Amino acid sequence: MKELQLKYGCNPNQKPSRVYMEDGSDLPIEVLNGKPGFINLLDAFNGWQLVSELKKATGLPAATSFKHVSPAGAAVGLPLSDTLKKIYWVEDMGELSPLACAYARARGADRMSSFGDFISLSDKCDLATAKLIKREVSDGVIAPDYDEDALELLKAKKKGNYAVIKVDPSYVPAALEKKQVFGVTFEQGHNFIEIGDDMFTNIVTENKDLPQQAKIDLIISLITLKYTQSNSVCYVKDGQAIGIGAGQQSRIHCTRLAGSKADNWFLRQCPKVLELPFLDGIGRADRDNAIDLYIGEDYMDVLAEGKWQNIFKTKPEVFTAEEKRAWLDKNTGVALGSDAFFPFGDNIERAARSGVSYVAQPGGSVRDDNVIAAANDHNMVMAFTGLRLFHH
Numbered sequence: 379m380k381e382l383q384l385k386y387g388c389n390p391n392q393k394p395s396r397v398y399m400e401d402g403s404d405l406p407i408e409v410l411n412g413k414p415g416f417i418n419l420l421d422a423f424n425g426w427q428l429v430s431e432l433k434k435a436t437g438l439p440a441a442t443s444f445k446h447v448s449p450a451g452a453a454v455g456l457p458l459s460d461t462l463k464k465i466y467w468v469e470d471m472g473e474l475s476p477l478a479c480a481y482a483r484a485r486g487a488d489r490m491s492s493f494g495d496f497i498s499l500s501d502k503c504d505l506a507t508a509k510l511i512k513r514e515v516s517d518g519v520i521a522p523d524y525d526e527d528a529l530e531l532l533k534a535k536k537k538g539n540y541a542v543i544k545v546d547p548s549y550v551p552a553a554l555e556k557k558q559v560f561g562v563t564f565e566q567g568h569n570f571i572e573i574g575d576d577m578f579t580n581i582v583t584e585n586k587d588l589p590q591q592a593k594i595d596l597i598i599s600l601i602t603l604k605y606t607q608s609n610s611v612c613y614v615k616d617g618q619a620i621g622i623g624a625g626q627q628s629r630i631h632c633t634r635l636a637g638s639k640a641d642n643w644f645l646r647q648c649p650k651v652l653e654l655p656f657l658d659g660i661g662r663a664d665r666d667n668a669i670d671l672y673i674g675e676d677y678m679d680v681l682a683e684g685k686w687q688n689i690f691k692t693k694p695e696v697f698t699a700e701e702k703r704a705w706l707d708k709n710t711g712v713a714l715g716s717d718a719f720f721p722f723g724d725n726i727e728r729a730a731r732s733g734v735s736y737v738a739q740p741g742g743s744v745r746d747d748n749v750i751a752a753a754n755d756h757n758m759v760m761a762f763t764g765l766r767l768f769h770h
Contacts, residue, residue: 379405387416400556406549407520411533412541414518418496420447422520425498426545428452428605433500435574435597438617440500441480441507442602443492448610448625450491452602453483453618454594462486465646467662471509478506483618485514488639489666496520496541503528511535515663522547571765573600578738578761582750585759591616592713592736592759599715600738600767606717608768611725613640613732614713620644621732629718633725636714637732644709644733645673645702655691664689673697709733717767719743723752730756740766 381398382405395416399405407422414422421444428449432440438454455476463469466486474482477499485492497511499521508528511519518541519532532542556565575593577600595614602612606624611632613621621640623632645651646669654672656665668689671680677696680686686693714729716739726749729737737753741762753760 379408381405382407382409382414382419384416384419385413392416406546408544410524410529410542410544412518412536412539414541414543417446418518418541421445421496422498422518422543422545424605425449425496426520428601429498429500430547431573431601431604432598435572435601436594436617439475439477439480441477441484442498443481443484443495444498445491445495448607449484449602449605449619449622450495451484451487451619451622452598453480453487454598455480456483456617458482461647461652464652467665468510471506473506474510475504475506477501477504478510481507481510485510487618487620487643488622489662490670491639493663493666503532505531508532513662517541518543520545569604569769571604573597573604573765577763577765580741580762580764581759582741582746582762583753583758583760585754585757588736588759588761592711595713596715596736596738596761599713600763600765603715603717603767603769605769608717608770610717610767610769611636612715613637613729613734614715615640615709615711615733620712629716629721630724630728632716633728637728640709640712640732641706642670642673644706645697648697648702648705650695650697650701654694657689657691660689673702706732711735713738715739717769719746719766720749721745723748725749726752726756726758730758734758737761738763740764 381396384395386393387395425442425444428442429440436454440454442452443450458479466482468482494515496517497519502523503521504525505528508531512531512535520543551568555568556563599612599614602619603610609626609629609632611623612619613636620643621636623636626632668680710733712733713736714734719740719742721743737760
C-alpha cells in the first residue's frame with residue numbers, strides 16, 4: 379500500500395486527504411479492517427512509537443490510550459491488584475495476559491479522557507487484550523500483529539467498522555522529517571533520543587536514594603512526555619501513567635492538571651468510592667461519569683434530590699474535602715517527569731500534594747536553586763536530565 383485515501387483531514391471541510399510515502403515506497407502499515415481517519419493515524423503513529431520505546435526500555439509489553447494526539451494513559455504489563463481490577467472494570471474478565479494488563483492500566487488511569495481512544499500495543503494482540511478492547515468505546519488499534527481469534531473479535535466491533543492496523547515493527551523513519559504549516563515546509567531531525575537509566579545520574583537534591591522501580595517509573599514518564607503535546611507533565615506510579623497534563627501554556631497548569639488526574643485515580647481506590655451503591659444495569663461509562671462528579675467539587679450533580687435516584691440504590695454520603703485529603707495523603711512514591719524545566723518551586727509544592735517522591739526534569743532555569751530547595755523541603759529525589767522533550 380503506497381498511499382491511503384482518507385475521508386477528510388482534521389475536519390470534514392478539509393478535503394482531499396490522504397497519507398503516503400514521499401519517496402514512493404510502501405506505507406509501513408496495513409489496514410486490516412475499517413477506515414482510519416486523519417486524526418486516528420496521527421494517534422496511531424505517535425502511540426506506536428511510544429509503546430515501542432516503552433517495550434525497549436523496560437522489556438515489558440506496553441500499551442497506550444491516545445486522544446487528540448496526546449496519550450490519556452500509558453503503561454507496561456505488570457499484574458493488577460484486586461483494587462485496580464475493580465476500578466478499571468476488569469474484575470470479571472478472568473486471567474489477564476501481560477499485554478491485557480498494560481492496556482487495562484493505560485485505559486483505566488483516566489477513563490474520562492480515554493473514552494473513544496485510539497489504542498497502540500507493543501506486542502502481538504492476543505485474545506485477552508482483544509476482549510478488553512471489544513467492550514470499550516474506541517476508534518481503533520495499531521499493533522505489530524494479531525492472533526487470529528483476536529482479529530476476528532476486533533473485526534466485529536462497531537458493526538464491522540472498527541479500525542485495525544498492522545504496523546511493520548522493523549520500520550525506521552527517515553532521519554529528516556517534514557511538515558507544512560500555512561503552506562510553509564518545516565524540516566527537522568527525527569527525535570531518535572533513547573531514554574534510559576543514564577538520564578538520572580545528575581541528582582541535585584540532598585536525598586539521592588532512587589530505587590530501581592522509581593527509575594522505571596521516571597523512564598515511563600519521560601517516554602510518555604516525548605509523545606505528548608507540550609507543555610506537558612506526567613505522573614507515574616507502579617508502571618503506569620496516572621496523570622498526564624498536556625498542551626498547557628503554563629508549566630504550573632500542566633502540573634495542576636496532571637496532579638488532579640493523579641488524585642482522581644487514587645480517590646477512585648478509596649473504599650467509600652469502591653462501595654458506591656450503583657443501580658443494576660448502569661453502564662461503565664455512566665459509572666465513570668458519576669464517580670468523576672462524586673469525587674469532585676460538583677458532587678451535588680449526582681447527590682441532589684431527584685438526581686441520585688437515577689444512579690444509586692441509596693443516597694451516598696458526601697465525600698468531604700477532609701476525607702479526600704486524608705485518603706490522598708496515603709499516596710506516596712509517585713514519580714513525575716516534565717518535558718521542560720520547572721521555572722518556579724510552585725510546581726514542586728503542587729506535586730507534593732499528589733504524593734510525588736521522585737522528579738526528573740531538564741533543569742536549566744535561572745531559579746533552579748528555588749526548585750531544588752522546594753524539593754529538599756519535601757525530601758524528594760530530583761534528577762536533572764538536561765533533556766528537553768517538546769513535541770508538537
